[in-house]
Amino acid sequence: MKDHIDRARRYLGTSGVDALLLSKDENRRYVTGFSGSAGIGVVTRDAALLVVDFRYYEQAAEQAPGCEIVRGATDLPGALAEAVRPRELRRIGFEAESVPYAQAERLREKLRPAELVPLADVDRLRWVKDEEEVAAIERAAKISDAGFAHVLTVLRPGMTERDAAVEFEAFMRRAGAERLSFDLVFASGPRSALPHGRATGRVLQAGDLVTVDFGPVCDGYTSDCTRTVVLGRADERQREIYAVVLRAQRGAIEAVRAGASSRAVDQAGREIIAAAGYGEAFGHGLGHGIGLEIHEGPALSPRMDVPLEAGMVLTIEPGVYLPGWGGVRIEDDVVVTADGCRVLTHAPKELIELPV
Secondary structure: OHHHHHHHHHHHHHHOOOEEEEOOHHHHHHHHOOOOOOOEEEEEOOOEEEEEOHHHHHHHHHHOOOOEEEEOOOOHHHHHHHHHHHHOOOEEEEEOOOOOHHHHHHHHHHHOOOEEEEEOOHHHHHOEOOHHHHHHHHHHHHHHHHHHHHHHHHOOOOOEHHHHHHHHHHHHHHOOOOEEOOOOEEEEHHHHHOOOOEOOOOEOOOOOEEEEEEOEEEOOEOOOEEEEEEEOOOOHHHHHHHHHHHHHHHHHHHHOOOOOEHHHHHHHHHHHHHHOOOHHHOOOOOEEEOOOOOOEEEEEEOOEOOEOOOOEEEEEOOEEEEOOOEEEEOEEEEEEEOOEEEEOOOOOOOOOEEOO
16 A cells, blocks of 8 residues: 555645545545545645544554554544644645535535645546556456356346346356446347346347446456347347447557557547447447446546556447447456557457357
8 A cells, every 4th residue: 555655645746735635435445455435544745644433443453554543433524633733734635526515614614724625636546557456457357257158158038137137246246256346237139229228127039139247346446348149140230230349349459558548549449330330329438447446537538538558457348339229339358558458358259149
């Protein structure tokens, strides 16, 4: 955690504040190592504090050895104010995009005369991953690969989406996932046109496209993978659209490297889909960062243009969605390197036609 505390201190030097408050679970865990669901982290130029209530005294001491633990009983803002008052901090930054207004007002009242300063880019601390973080994501990806291989053995016409999703999730939990990164997406037949279609009681049928978006968590770090298969023999249109999406995904992966523009990577995949005549059927971004959150920066989309950096872990997930017919999405996790990227998810992505 020392490296992460040092990164937060470097951030102080560019943000014009004397201290940084961390209330968002993921940011607090990233900097302090504490995984509890409540607490306030504080980083100054010469100290790191973690304010927790009675439930977390022991856990905080174990997980955050690099921090001074402040026991907050039932009043965390009050305990925080008492702990920082002798330090004579003039400007204290907080996470403007995640701290509710009422909480910010309570903090402002407690911390006077210090000025509470909203900061919009604190999450950027987590965009570039170190080796341990990448290793955790890769462990999660291995579980997702095994889970996909397992679900292929049970998918069959006659079972419901919900039953298949439960089997998939149970396998990943038994294989070591501490939880799922998000509610598993499982959509079949015409419902596969729903990018985030949750499993329902729909009965799988021969000829269905089946799209599954899944991601187990290991050591707090998420993974995110999507595969689309066909129950039985694929028809001509299914083959055509699958081939378009696969070309787009491979083209985008080839465009990933340190220094490349996030918008340019999005465009590399999007142009292939548009050239095939399906541009209007691809309405979301090409991908996003993952880490302690399932959706982190940077976004790979037409709306964000930032240079990629080595160590960023991204999803690459183009798709084509046709209401009333179905959809295809293929997604992998990749870690950016100096001269390209390394793919962390290895489930097969050539078109799979399951026997029925």
